[in-house]
Amino acid sequence: MFIIWGWRAVMEVLGLGLFHCPTCQQDREYRHVRPRRWFTLFFVPVIPLQRLEPFVECTTCKGTYREAVLEIPTTEQLEHQLGLATRAALAHVVASAGSTPRATEEAIRRIGAAPGVGTYDEARLLVDIAAFTDRATAQRYVATAARHLSPAGREDFARRLLGLAEAWGPDGAPVTDPPIDALAAALELSPAHLAGIRQHASTGSTGSTDGAA
Numbered sequence: 730m731f732i733i734w735g736w737r738a739v740m741e742v743l744g745l746g747l748f749h750c751p752t753c754q755q756d757r758e759y760r761h762v763r764p765r766r767w768f769t770l771f772f773v774p775v776i777p778l779q780r781l782e783p784f785v786e787c788t789t790c791k792g793t794y795r796e797a798v799l800e801i802p803t804t805e806q807l808e809h810q811l812g813l814a815t816r817a818a819l820a821h822v823v824a825s826a827g828s829t830p831r832a833t834e835e836a837i838r839r840i841g842a843a844p845g846v847g848t849y850d851e852a853r854l855l856v857d858i859a860a861f862t863d864r865a866t867a868q869r870y871v872a873t874a875a876r877h878l879s880p881a882g883r884e885d886f887a888r889r890l891l892g893l894a895e896a897w898g899p900d901g902a903p904v905t906d907p908p909i910d911a912l913a914a915a916l917e918l919s920p921a922h923l924a925g926i927r928q929h930a931s932t933g934s935t936g937s938t939d940g941a942a
C-alpha cells in the first residue's frame with residue numbers, strides 16, 4: 730500500500746467581466762481569481778492551506794495582472810465618460826450664455842458628433858441644460874473624463890467648447906468666457922494654455938469654418 734500526496738493550487742473565481750487588457754490593448758474578458766494551496770491525497774484536494782495573492786487573467790492572451798488593472802476604464806467606459814463630459818460642458822455653456830436658435834443648433838450638432846453620445850436632439854439638450862446649469866456639477870463630469878485624456882485630447886475638448894462659444898457672436902462672445910474658463914480649469918488647462926488654443930484656432934482656421942466634427 731502506498732500513498733500519493735502533494736500540493737496544488739486551486740483557483741477560486743472572484744469575478745468575471747470586461748477590462749482593458751494592457752497586452753491586447755483592447756477590451757477583453759477577464760477572470761479575477763484567488764489561488765489557494767491545498768494538500769492533496771491521491772490527487773484530491775483535502776486540506777486547504779494558505780491563500781495566495783489574487784490576480785486578474787485575460788481570457789484571450791492569458792496574461793496575468795495585479796488587481797489594480799481593473800481600475801483602468803474600458804474603452805466603452807471611456808467613451809461613455811467622454812460623451813457625458815461633452816454633454817455636461819456644452820449644455821452648461823448654453824445654460825450660462827442663454828440659448829439662441831443658432832447656439833442650440835450648434836450644441837446639438839457638436840454633442841451628437843462626440844463619441845459615446847448617440848442620437849442627440851433638442852429634447853435631450855433641454856434635459857442636459859437643466860441637469861448641468863450648476864457649474865460645479867459640469868466641472869466634475871469634465872474632470873472625470875479629463876483624467877484619462879491625453880494633453881492633445883484635452884486641447885481637442887477645449888476646441889469644441891471654443892467652437893460652440895462662437896455661436897453667440899463672430900469673435901468668441903465674451904459672455905461665454907466665465908463658463909469656458911471654469912471648464913478649461915476642469916480640463917487642467919491654464920488660462921494661458923486656453924488663450925493659446927483660442928489664438929491658434931482663430932488664426933489657424935479660415936474665417937467662419939467651425940472645424941471638423
Ligand SMILES: [Zn+2]
Binds near residue numbers: 752757787790
Ligand atoms: Zn489580453
